[in-house]
Amino acid sequence: MIERLKSCFLKEMPFFLAAPAVLWAIILFLFPLLCLIFTSFIDQDTGLFSWYNYHHIANITIAIIIIRSLFYALLTTFFTLIIGYPIAYYVAFYARAKEYMLFFLTLPFWTNLIVLVYAWFFLLEREGLINFLLTKLGLITEPLQLAYTTGSVILVMTYCYIPFMIMPLYSVLNKFNMRLLEASCDLGATYFQTLRHVIIPVSLPGIRTGIILVFVPSFGEFIVPALMGGAKQLTVGSLISYYFVVSKNYAIGSAFTILSGLILLLTAILIYFLITLIKK
Amino acid sequence: MIALLMRLSIRFLAVCSWILIFFIATSYQQLNFFTQDKKTLNILGWPQIIDREFLVEFENKHNVTVHITYCENNEEMLAKLTVGGSHGYDIIMPSNFFINHYVEHTLIQKLDHSKIPWLKKIDPQILNLPFDLNNRYTVPCFWSVYGIGINHKVYKKPLLDKSWKLIFDNLNENYLVGMLEELPQTYSLMGLYLYNKLNNFSLEEKRTILEKLIEQKKMVLAYTDMRVEYLLASGECPLVFSASSDMAKMVKLYPYIDFFVPKEGSFALLDSFAITFECQQKDLVYSFLSYLYDEGVLNQYAEKFEFTSPLKINQLLTTISTIFYFERIYSEKEYEDLWIEVKAA
Amino acid sequence: MHQLSYGFLLLRLAVVLTLAFLYLPLFVLIVFSFNSNPFTQEWGYFTTEWYSVLWDSREIWDSFYNSCKIALQATILSVLLSTLFVSFANQYYKKHLQFLFYASLAVPEILVAVSLLGFFSLCFIPLGPMTILVGHTLLGLGYAVPIIYTRYQEIDQQLILAAYDLGASQFQIFRTIIIPLLFPSIIAASLLVFVLSLDDFFISFFCCDATTQTLPLYIFSIIRSGSTPVINALSAVLLCITSLAIFCFSLLQMKDREKR
Numbered sequence: 001m002i003e004r005l006k007s008c009f010l011k012e013m014p015f016f017l018a019a020p021a022v023l024w025a026i027i028l029f030l031f032p033l034l035c036l037i038f039t040s041f042i043d044q045d046t047g048l049f050s051w052y053n054y055h056h057i058a059n060i061t062i063a064i065i066i067i068r069s070l071f072y073a074l075l076t077t078f079f080t081l082i083i084g085y086p087i088a089y090y091v092a093f094y095a096r097a098k099e100y101m102l103f104f105l106t107l108p109f110w111t112n113l114i115v116l117v118y119a120w121f122f123l124l125e126r127e128g129l130i131n132f133l134l135t136k137l138g139l140i141t142e143p144l145q146l147a148y149t150t151g152s153v154i155l156v157m158t159y160c161y162i163p164f165m166i167m168p169l170y171s172v173l174n175k176f177n178m179r180l181l182e183a184s185c186d187l188g189a190t191y192f193q194t195l196r197h198v199i200i201p202v203s204l205p206g207i208r209t210g211i212i213l214v215f216v217p218s219f220g221e222f223i224v225p226a227l228m229g230g231a232k233q234l235t236v237g238s239l240i241s242y243y244f245v246v247s248k249n250y251a252i253g254s255a256f257t258i259l260s261g262l263i264l265l266l267t268a269i270l271i272y273f274l275i276t277l278i279k280k
Numbered sequence: 281m282i283a284l285l286m287r288l289s290i291r292f293l294a295v296c297s298w299i300l301i302f303f304i305a306t307s308y309q310q311l312n313f314f315t316q317d318k319k320t321l322n323i324l325g326w327p328q329i330i331d332r333e334f335l336v337e338f339e340n341k342h343n344v345t346v347h348i349t350y351c352e353n354n355e356e357m358l359a360k361l362t363v364g365g366s367h368g369y370d371i372i373m374p375s376n377f378f379i380n381h382y383v384e385h386t387l388i389q390k391l392d393h394s395k396i397p398w399l400k401k402i403d404p405q406i407l408n409l410p411f412d413l414n415n416r417y418t419v420p421c422f423w424s425v426y427g428i429g430i431n432h433k434v435y436k437k438p439l440l441d442k443s444w445k446l447i448f449d450n451l452n453e454n455y456l457v458g459m460l461e462e463l464p465q466t467y468s469l470m471g472l473y474l475y476n477k478l479n480n481f482s483l484e485e486k487r488t489i490l491e492k493l494i495e496q497k498k499m500v501l502a503y504t505d506m507r508v509e510y511l512l513a514s515g516e517c518p519l520v521f522s523a524s525s526d527m528a529k530m531v532k533l534y535p536y537i538d539f540f541v542p543k544e545g546s547f548a549l550l551d552s553f554a555i556t557f558e559c560q561q562k563d564l565v566y567s568f569l570s571y572l573y574d575e576g577v578l579n580q581y582a583e584k585f586e587f588t589s590p591l592k593i594n595q596l597l598t599t600i601s602t603i604f605y606f607e608r609i610y611s612e613k614e615y616e617d618l619w620i621e622v623k624a625a
Numbered sequence: 626m627h628q629l630s631y632g633f634l635l636l637r638l639a640v641v642l643t644l645a646f647l648y649l650p651l652f653v654l655i656v657f658s659f660n661s662n663p664f665t666q667e668w669g670y671f672t673t674e675w676y677s678v679l680w681d682s683r684e685i686w687d688s689f690y691n692s693c694k695i696a697l698q699a700t701i702l703s704v705l706l707s708t709l710f711v712s713f714a715n716q717y718y719k720k721h722l723q724f725l726f727y728a729s730l731a732v733p734e735i736l737v738a739v740s741l742l743g744f745f746s747l748c749f750i751p752l753g754p755m756t757i758l759v760g761h762t763l764l765g766l767g768y769a770v771p772i773i774y775t776r777y778q779e780i781d782q783q784l785i786l787a788a789y790d791l792g793a794s795q796f797q798i799f800r801t802i803i804i805p806l807l808f809p810s811i812i813a814a815s816l817l818v819f820v821l822s823l824d825d826f827f828i829s830f831f832c833c834d835a836t837t838q839t840l841p842l843y844i845f846s847i848i849r850s851g852s853t854p855v856i857n858a859l860s861a862v863l864l865c866i867t868s869l870a871i872f873c874f875s876l877l878q879m880k881d882r883e884k885r
Contacts, residue, residue: 008286014713014795016294021710021766023298025725028763029737032744039743061624086639103875108647110867112824114845115860119650122657126516129653147516148502162647191632220733223826227848230502231461234623237735244739244831247616248359250746257739306750306759
């Protein structure tokens with residue numbers, strides 16, 4: 001009997017060893033998400049199930065905050081796409097030491113995010129480098145107010161998320177079948193026609209991945225609006241961190257998080273399907 | 281069939297054992313806490329006032345380890361003291377407007393004045409204040425007043441009117457100011473500026489204050505926690521709303537930077553030491569406090585963190601006539617909604 | 626290949642401008658770390674005093690030590706767990722549970738951090754270095770599992786079958802075949818997770834208590850209080866460290882791909 005038990009135990013050893021990884025993800029990721037959903041439905045005072053938290057946040061102010069975050073995220077995604085595509089194209093098609101190029105492109109982002117934002121202050125402030133150069137060149141007399149504006153927030157967010165756009169674009173463009181280009185050339189297409197009808201459609205999966213990889217995190221961004229934006233505009237991320245860290249109002253905080261998470265999910269799915277439709 | 285059951289039960293056991301290991305590992309810290317042999321003195325305090333650097337002598341003399349836990353705000357301090365059972369804190373550092381809360385809930389105990397003869401060494405202007413008459417519960421430590429910092433290189437006009445109007449109401453003049461993130465104080469100061477009173481605002485007055493704050497946002501460059509003096513020094517803003525303790529450094533370094541308290545008056549913040557009710561090592565606490573005050577170690581901290589030590593006569597105090605000690609108008613929850621309204625506008 | 630001259634030049638220009646855009650802030654940061662003027666941006670004189678202040682500062686070393694400790698533990702834990710998972714889990718589970726690990730990356734990190742915070746308070750787990758470690762390991766798993774699994778899928782199954790035929794037990798196979806073959810990807814994953822954990826801000830911010838100070842948190846609090854160029858010096862040093870680690874990581878990945 002004991003022998004049988006021992007052999008059973010030994011047989012299950014792989015499971016025992018492999019389990020912690022899965023348990024980790026389930027207990028520390030899925031379960032807390034469920035807890036969050038659960039908390040959002042609990043009324044803080046009575047401890048009973050109620051829609052109170054959602055009622056509390058169902059107002060115009062919150063809607064504006066969510067729309068603003070969506071707007072920032074969309075702008076960031078747009079700019080990263082515009083800047084990232086030529087780069088990925090160049091590295092995939094023309095560069096010789098591709099891996100090294102890629103390494104140098106992504107290197108700045110392996111430093112701390114906060115340090116990068118801080119570095120931008122040196123460029124954008126009134127006595128910063130950009131104003132200094134512009135004044136020296138005689139283009140302006142008074143320093144421009146570049147930092148602490150919405151534009152600077154979008155700029156720095158774009159800066160932070162470019163590698164997330166470059167990587168998927170590069171990986172798709174790298175696998176691009178050169179024969180297609182040759183074929184379109186043979187059929188007499190101009191460069192721009194080829195670009196529009198061949199290259200971009202084929203790279204659409206990469207564009208799709210890149211857009212999702214940039215849009216989703218930039219929606220929850222709060223460091224850049226807090227530092228570079230002067231904490232003047234509330235975004236989803238800032239409000240979530242306020243609820244959970246400063247006012248410790250977990251109930252309403254979770255309600256808000258779940259709500260904005262749902263809206264994010266819906267928007268992301270919408271974008272995904274839009275692009276899939278364009279493919280066809 | 282039995283084999284299947286055995287397999288499932290073994291797997292279940294495996295999962296349970298991993299979960300148990302996880303919880304033991306994460307609660308290890310708490311368990312460790314209770315089995316410590318060496319005496320500890322646990323302080324709940326603020327980051328830029330006290331740290332462990334100058335306490336080595338005290339620790340060696342009394343053979344004790346001093347643990348300091350830092351908080352960001354008073355609510356967090358209260359939560360750490362009350363929520364989740366006794367954490368063994370001996371000393372806390374409440375701000376002046378929270379002291380009566382602690383007294384009401386018997387969280388701090390009365391001081392034995394016979395054990396603190398050095399109390400008279402402290403500047404009398406910060407002793408015996410209305411929120412703790414005769415210093416029954418607290419010993420003052422850190423004093424700061426809110427005011428306006430000005431960079432004369434950027435604000436080139438002569439300073440005629442030393443009033444809160446400069447940062448609260450000057451929309452027609454084209455400059456941007458830096459503000460602190462502290463809404464309760466800003467709110468009360470706006471109330472002081474508009475209505476010249478500290479509390480008992482009517483609902484309509486409260487509404488006006490909020491609207492004015494939202495309107496004032498147009499002339500705000502940035503809301504920061506502690507970066508206002510940097511904004512001033514780097515020339516980003518001509519004027520900032522800040523506290524005296526933060527501006528001290530800048531005023532010393534740069535001759536063109538100045539700090540003043542507007543004529544309508546301002547709020548002062550006082551952080552003090554208090555002994556918790558649950559403290560069992562009162563003698564140790566009194567020796568610690570005398571180490572700080574009587575032996576002047578607090579001056580070392582004041583120098584390090586650049587605040588005015590309570591042991592030195594504070595000349596700034598004597599020049600200001602209208603200083604009030606800050607009290608809250610709203611509850612914390614109501615501030616939350618106000619904060620969101622102002623920020624989201 | 627299409628090589629319209631002016632179009633190509635334009636593309637080259639775009640690339641150069643973008644690279645300049647990417648590196649300009651870092652360049653400025655490093656240059657200003659030698660500025661003598663602490664608070665404004667006027668150039669005083671060239672000095673390395675901030676680097677010596679950095680070297681002497683006890684708090685920075687404390688938080689660096691904390692960060693490294695947590696990063697090391699998180700790396701060991703996540704790489705260990707992912708290797709065990711990839712080697713020992715049932716094929717069925719591996720294919721279908723993979724998304725579980727990707728999901729922690731797909732979701733905005735603030736959501737992960739916030740739900741962890743809720744979980745910890747629900748189970749009365751005190752916040753501290755342990756909770757930060759837990760969070761970092763979660764993130765680490767999301768990166769380590771794909772890297773190691775991709776490599777595992779390319780292991781020749783014939784080798785394993787042969788070993789079974791020769792009578793090896795599962796653990797012997799693990800020790801002598803799987804680990805050596807997975808070794809490059811294990812190192813690569815460790816480097817990646819270490820750098821990630823060192824730089825991580827979101828999870829540390831939400832899951833820490835007031836006493837634990839990791840390096841990103843310390844930098845954040847210092848920046849918020851108007852810093853001296855010590856932060857520039859610190860950033861320059863961090864940049865060197867992390868770029869070295871990532872350089873090794875890329876080299877390993879490249880060599881690995883060449884070998885196959």
